[in-house]
Amino acid sequence: MIATILLGVAAAAAAFFVLTFLVYFFNLDMKAAAKIMPLISKHYDKVKKEKRL
Numbered sequence: 001m002i003a004t005i006l007l008g009v010a011a012a013a014a015a016f017f018v019l020t021f022l023v024y025f026f027n028l029d030m031k032a033a034a035k036i037m038p039l040i041s042k043h044y045d046k047v048k049k050e051k052r053l
Contacts, residue, residue, distance in 0.1 A: 023029055
């Protein structure tokens with residue numbers, strides 16, 4: 001019973017490691033941010049800004 005649970009936890013940890021390694025290796029976080037940036041910029045360019053120097 002305990003061995004099955006430990007095997008499941010180890011498999012989940014290994015899958016998480018592989019997933020995070022692929023994100024790091026292919027720089028997927030910055031590629032996703034680059035795709036989202038035009039939408040975010042469009043929104044924040046419309047926001048009223050307070051000018052204080």
